[in-house]
Amino acid sequence: MSALKSKTNDFQMERPASTRLRKTIYLLPNMFTAANMVLGILAIAYAINDSLTLSLLAETKTTPFVWPARFIVIAAFMDFMDGFVARATGTTSKFGMEFDSLSDLVSFGMAPALLIYLSVLRYLNVWGLCIMVLYIVCAAIRLARFNVQAQVEEKSHFMGLPSPAAAGILASYILFSQWGGWYGTGIILNKVMGWYEENLTFVELYFIPFLTVVIALVMISTISYPSLKKIKLETIKPWTLAFLVMFILSMLKAFELTSFLVLTTYLFWGLIRSLTKKSVDRLRRHRIKA
Numbered sequence: 001m002s003a004l005k006s007k008t009n010d011f012q013m014e015r016p017a018s019t020r021l022r023k024t025i026y027l028l029p030n031m032f033t034a035a036n037m038v039l040g041i042l043a044i045a046y047a048i049n050d051s052l053t054l055s056l057l058a059e060t061k062t063t064p065f066v067w068p069a070r071f072i073v074i075a076a077f078m079d080f081m082d083g084f085v086a087r088a089t090g091t092t093s094k095f096g097m098e099f100d101s102l103s104d105l106v107s108f109g110m111a112p113a114l115l116i117y118l119s120v121l122r123y124l125n126v127w128g129l130c131i132m133v134l135y136i137v138c139a140a141i142r143l144a145r146f147n148v149q150a151q152v153e154e155k156s157h158f159m160g161l162p163s164p165a166a167a168g169i170l171a172s173y174i175l176f177s178q179w180g181g182w183y184g185t186g187i188i189l190n191k192v193m194g195w196y197e198e199n200l201t202f203v204e205l206y207f208i209p210f211l212t213v214v215i216a217l218v219m220i221s222t223i224s225y226p227s228l229k230k231i232k233l234e235t236i237k238p239w240t241l242a243f244l245v246m247f248i249l250s251m252l253k254a255f256e257l258t259s260f261l262v263l264t265t266y267l268f269w270g271l272i273r274s275l276t277k278k279s280v281d282r283l284r285r286h287r288i289k290a
Helices: 002-055 066-089 094-120 125-147 163-177 186-196 200-219 238-253 257-287
Strands: 155-160 224-226
Touching: 002 066, 002 094, 002 186, 066 094, 066 163, 066 224, 094 163, 125 155, 125 163, 155 257, 163 200, 163 257, 186 200, 200 257, 224 257, 238 257
Parallel strands: none
Antiparallel strands: 155 224
16 A cells, blocks of 8 residues: 555655746747747837937937848748747647747738838838738738637748748848848859949839838739748659759858848749649630630
């Protein structure tokens, strides 16, 4: 009888420790999600502060709007980590999914929209305001739809442009537009940046507003975009590995330009691929009818 009581006491002593460990494991992905939201809030606060500084013509030791863009980029990394940790530890939950969506709306909806508005779109007056609102609404719809379809969507692709990638395009453009490290880095970079400086008015008056609208609408589209979640190292082909090495080297040399070009290519690659597929399907149907 005493032996039985001893075993029961041992079990009761061990149970709280295992419960605490389980709670800690569940807490890990939510900590990354919370960091994601905090970075989004910081991006908003810093963007407003930089805008006020420019309006008051006050002196600042930092380049305007760079830190808000950096916060959004880091938030995207945190968003990747919370999902990775949750899947690796088997701690995915309904609460975590809802918390993640709320954080994403702040970091990848409101923060990039406000950043691009204060730095570029506000000079378009009411049109700039409309584009900012459109982006936030589309980001909210994108995240709500993802939650509803999370159980039935293909895990190898996304329906519509993912909100972190959408925010990354806008944030990387800000980093690119404020980048001063390209001087003397090579003939190609000098030509690209030289063309950009010569056509800055056209880029920010027409191209960036157009790009922001496209990003917003593609987020709520049914266009398929590949996901990196299911990529396995053993299935990577040699040419893909060579591209990854070149990509990493380019990121180390010119992160601002490379990230903007790669993310913009990702956006338009999905668009072109979808349009091409639809055109081919129409031709096939037309031939079958003929």
